[in-house]
Every structure is written in structure tokens, then in C-alpha cells.
Amino acid sequence: MATATxxxxxxxxxxxxxxxxxxxxxxxxxxxxxxxxxxxxVLFFLTPLGKLVASSxxxxxxxxxxxxxxxxxxxxxxxxxxxxxxxxxxxLGYVIALVLWRSGTVMRVILFAVVLLPFWTGILVxxxxxxxxxxDNGLVNDFLQNIGLTDAPIGLLHNRFAVIxxxxxxxxxxxxxxxxxxxxxxxxRLALAARSLGAGEVSVFRRITLPLSTPGISAAGLLVFIISxxxxxxxxxxxxxxxxxxxxxxxxxxxxxxxxxGAAALAVILTVLVSVIAAVYQRVLKAGGxxxxx
Amino acid sequence: MLNINSPLLNRRSLLKAAAFTPLAGLALSGCSTKAxxxxxxxxxxxVTSYGGSYNDQLTQTILNPFAKQSGIKPTLLANTSLxxxxxxxxxxxxxxxxxxxxxxxxETAVAEGLLEKFDYNIISDKGLPGYAKAEYGIKYLSFLxxxxxxxxxxxxxKAPTDWAQFFDQNRYNTKRSIYNxxxxxxxxxxxxxxxDVPFEKIYPLDVDRALRVLGQHPGKDKLLYHSANQEPxxxxxxxxVSLSTSFNNRINAARADGAKLNFAPQNAVLAGDYFVVxxxxxxxxxxxxxxxxxxxxxxxxxxxxxxxxxxxxxxPALSKLPREIADSLPTSxxxxxxxxxxxxxxxxxxxxxxxxxxxxWQAS
Numbered sequence: 001m002a003t004a005t006x007x008x009x010x011x012x013x014x015x016x017x018x019x020x021x022x023x024x025x026x027x028x029x030x031x032x033x034x035x036x037x038x039x040x041x042v043l044f045f046l047t048p049l050g051k052l053v054a055s056s057x058x059x060x061x062x063x064x065x066x067x068x069x070x071x072x073x074x075x076x077x078x079x080x081x082x083x084x085x086x087x088x089x090x091x092l093g094y095v096i097a098l099v100l101w102r103s104g105t106v107m108r109v110i111l112f113a114v115v116l117l118p119f120w121t122g123i124l125v126x127x128x129x130x131x132x133x134x135x136d137n138g139l140v141n142d143f144l145q146n147i148g149l150t151d152a153p154i155g156l157l158h159n160r161f162a163v164i165x166x167x168x169x170x171x172x173x174x175x176x177x178x179x180x181x182x183x184x185x186x187x188x189r190l191a192l193a194a195r196s197l198g199a200g201e202v203s204v205f206r207r208i209t210l211p212l213s214t215p216g217i218s219a220a221g222l223l224v225f226i227i228s229x230x231x232x233x234x235x236x237x238x239x240x241x242x243x244x245x246x247x248x249x250x251x252x253x254x255x256x257x258x259x260x261x262g263a264a265a266l267a268v269i270l271t272v273l274v275s276v277i278a279a280v281y282q283r284v285l286k287a288g289g290x291x292x293x294x
Numbered sequence: 295m296l297n298i299n300s301p302l303l304n305r306r307s308l309l310k311a312a313a314f315t316p317l318a319g320l321a322l323s324g325c326s327t328k329a330x331x332x333x334x335x336x337x338x339x340x341v342t343s344y345g346g347s348y349n350d351q352l353t354q355t356i357l358n359p360f361a362k363q364s365g366i367k368p369t370l371l372a373n374t375s376l377x378x379x380x381x382x383x384x385x386x387x388x389x390x391x392x393x394x395x396x397x398x399x400x401e402t403a404v405a406e407g408l409l410e411k412f413d414y415n416i417i418s419d420k421g422l423p424g425y426a427k428a429e430y431g432i433k434y435l436s437f438l439x440x441x442x443x444x445x446x447x448x449x450x451x452k453a454p455t456d457w458a459q460f461f462d463q464n465r466y467n468t469k470r471s472i473y474n475x476x477x478x479x480x481x482x483x484x485x486x487x488x489x490d491v492p493f494e495k496i497y498p499l500d501v502d503r504a505l506r507v508l509g510q511h512p513g514k515d516k517l518l519y520h521s522a523n524q525e526p527x528x529x530x531x532x533x534x535v536s537l538s539t540s541f542n543n544r545i546n547a548a549r550a551d552g553a554k555l556n557f558a559p560q561n562a563v564l565a566g567d568y569f570v571v572x573x574x575x576x577x578x579x580x581x582x583x584x585x586x587x588x589x590x591x592x593x594x595x596x597x598x599x600x601x602x603x604x605x606x607x608x609x610p611a612l613s614k615l616p617r618e619i620a621d622s623l624p625t626s627x628x629x630x631x632x633x634x635x636x637x638x639x640x641x642x643x644x645x646x647x648x649x650x651x652x653x654x655w656q657a658s
Binding site for chain 2: 068069070073074135136137155158236240241242244252254255256257258260
């Protein structure tokens, strides 16, 4: 699963030869099965998307939004926040996936439930729960003051730290599952062989587990990064005004400024930016993706 | 042969049917919206406002009596916004009939041609005060932008009486919540008042000076922002802040519910909202009838003023009010020289640039 999302399947030796075609054609009727989803996408996704792109090219919208210092700021915010959350999420997700992989059936069920529960909880609920914990008179600050570690509330909410915490909490399952699935694909006999040759735990992890789970890590990284560029609620509930992300800026253009073409231009900019980053990421991975042959 | 072929035929027809399912769904949904719209026009009216306690008060004092008297069935929504109004008008699918927007938004909407002209043949202007009647709407509501506090932390005796005290970090070592937008709120006016600018010199607004003042007293790290009218009530009652900007009616409603909050009417900013009818509204005559009722029915108007502590643009209502309530209304002559009147004209011309500047200041 992990590699499939990242790498286009390599052309088979010789490419599609003449003999492969007749079989394909006989199966052509099955393409009709795609019709519902194609029709659905064209009607409800591509048409509105086309309209959005078209409206972004009216009234000099790109020049207008790109001249707005708030836009530059929120673009930079989006990239830094998304990148930070991605790194934190993948590292934490890796640890969880590793524990999941190593634990017995009962423990695994419990841990899966712990990972999945927030996955099934609405993002608003999760964010407000964090806000209750982190605010000045919240549980964390009360606790710190009661045990005498601090004597005044420390600012845990309405800042960059809180945004990252809230986002990582939402993003974790998206990192755990790809990494876990790439870990379970590792042949257990490799570790046994390594140990029989005298390798310690650290060496087994560094030279076998980690390299063999990189497809999972890179899939998780890409997935988490793409999702995190679109966060909207978390910066509103948990961030300060300086943590505005591009989705918030789009909302601001649409609702406060009622500048719909500007909002459309921002949406297109975000989409293009993320697509380019994703494409470069895949290129880089492909260039260095020699572990796959193992 | 027939027997062999028929399952295949069935499968094919099944596939075709499957392919057209989304289309069928679309057709069906198209039918259903048409069906609901075919209810005779002007027997219902869809009204939008800001929600929270205010929507309950509006329903109870104005919409219910109006429904009883006219037979028109009002629906009140909480998600009013100029953006949604604009989107509806531009797409030609207008769902709202009577929409509450702020005074600067009114000017924008008029300039962009999004509104129906008000029909003063249906709406009698007898009950309307001079400031309220406009070509494309009625400035139906006047409210006070006030400083509010949590009585559990700041007893009334020690409460701020002017904005300089409100923002003074030495006086109150606490965070303050202010509105993050300027279309409805008068945060910048408050900052200038705190810097000893007299009422008559506030406009044209010196935005840079106002932001400088806010940055020094209380300083950005002592400011929290709210983005909805009901949010300060939650922030104050939860103890997240003990001082906030708010509106007089919101604090009164919270007090009526038992919250230990209070506000000062002096040094408040008097502002107003409009009711407008989007261009192409399906029940525009019903909306005008509702406006007529709202502006002229003395009983309903008095009940509204009493419950909300806001001034409805309805002069006959004033004579029905007990003296102490009339004196506490935002437009009371007793308050006139103690409060600042918001300059809608200045805001209409400068809202967008100023909002941008304020947002950038918040973010940097």
C-alpha cells in the first residue's frame, strides 16, 4: 500500500506488447464500471473546480493577492507549520507503529483503539479539548502551579506550539498506518539472521528495520504534509493571529473581503504549490529509492 | 442460446443503470428543490442574523407576534454574512429574504448592486427615526460597543470607567479579549479614546496611532481575539479573560442567565446594523411586511427594546417603555454626550484597507 501511493508502477520489460491488447479489449466493458465515479467527479468535482480556476483569472486576482503581505505571511506560515507538524507526526507515528508491530495481540488491539479513537472524533471536538487543557486557567497550567513548578500561567494556547500540538494529534493516524503496514511487510527472518550473525538490537533496527520501513515513512510524510497544508480550524481555535494559514486567508478573502476571485486565486496557488512540492518529493525519493530492491 | 445470453444482457443493463445512477440522483434532487420552492411566494420569509441569545430574543419579541398577525411564517437563521448574500445573488439562487449586515457592509452591498430597493409603500416610514431610513435597507438596530468584565475577578467598584483604564496593564494584570474584525466592532476607536482623543476628534480615524496605542497598552501578548459576538461571554465566564469588548445586549442576556458579568455604558461606541433584501429574493414583499411590522408595531417594539436593551428603529415603541428602560437604551438622550457615535461613512470608505492593516498588525 505504501509504495503504491508513491511510485508509479515501473513499465514492464518491453512495455505493453501487441499480444497484451486483445485481452484488454475483451475486458473493455468493465470500464463502464468507472462511469458512475467519472460522472460523479465531472459533475461535482471537476466542474466546480473548473469554475473556481476560471474565476481566479478574473479581475487581476493573482496580482492582487500576491501583493498582499498577509498572503505571503500565511503562505510562509502554511509551509513552516505543515513541515514542522509533518516531522513531529512522522517521528511520533513511527514510534507508535514500532510499538504496535512489536506488541502481542491484546496490546495491539488496545493500542489500535488508542490511535483510532481520535481518528473517529471530530476535529473541532479534539481542538476544543486541547484548548480546555492548555488555556491559562486550564488543567495543565493549574497542575504546574499546584506542584509549584510555575507561579503564573505560561502561555500554552494561542501560539504556534498549540497549533502544532493540535495538528499532530489529528494527523497521527495518517502516519501510523502506512508505517505500520510497511513494518509488517518486513520478513522476520532477516532480523533473526542478523542476530545470529551477532548484530545487537540497535544494529538490527538501524540496518534492517529502518531501511526496510522507509517506503512507509515517505508515504506517511507525503500524506501528512498534504493534509496539513489544508488545516483551517486548528489555527483558528488554538493559534494566535500570527499563525494564520492559507486556508484561513482564503476564508478571510471570501467572507470578510467578499473577494471571491481573490479567494479562488489563493486556492489555486495552494493547490499548485502542494502539487509541485509533492512531485519534487517523489522525484527525490525515486532517485534515492534503492532500498526497494532489498 | 437465449438462456446463455440473458445473464450477460442483464449484467450489461445493470452496468448501464449503475452508470446513470448519479445522474438520476441529480435529477431527483433537482426535482425536490423545485418542489419546495413551489410553495406560494410571500407566505414565508427567511431572516438571517448573528445567532446566540439575540436570535431567541428576536424570535420571541418580533417574529412570533408578526407570524400571528400576518400569517406569514418566518424562519430565522444564525449565519448571516455579506459573502453568502453576494454568492446567492451572483448564482441566482437566493435563499434569504431579509438579511442583517453591518453599516459598512450596507454601503458595500449597495455599491455592488446586491440589494433590492425598499418599498416604502409597503413599509410605512412613520415609525422610523431619521437615521434609520435608507434606500436599500433600514438601519433597524442600534447597539453599544462596550467594555465588559468578569465580576468574580473585578468587582463593579473597581471596574474600568474609560478605555484608558480598560487597557491599563498596571490596573488589571490580566488578558483582554478584543474583536478580531472591525466591521461591527470599534476596537480602534476604543484605543484612540484610551489615548485621550476627544469624541469629536476620533474621525477620520488615525489607524496607525490606534495600533501603536494597542501595542503599548496593554501590548500584543496581553490581547486575545474573538471572532463571534457570543464568544466573549464564553471567554469571560470560563475565566479565560476577565476583560473583553462586547455589546451591551450580549452582556445583559448573559446576566439574565445568571452570569456574573457587567459592562459600562459610558464611553461606549454607538453603532448599528441594517436589514436588507438581497436582489432576487423570493419573498421580498413578505420581507417588507415584516419590516413594516418591526418599525411600526409599538407593542412588539417595546418588548424588543425591553428584552434586548437595544434600540429598535421604532419610535412608537419608546412611549410604551418604562422610564428606566428608555434611559438605558443605546440611543437614550441621557447617554448622548457620554458615548461616541460611530461614523458609518468613514468606515464604508475605509473598511477594507483598515481591516487589512489591523489583520497584518495582529499577525506581525
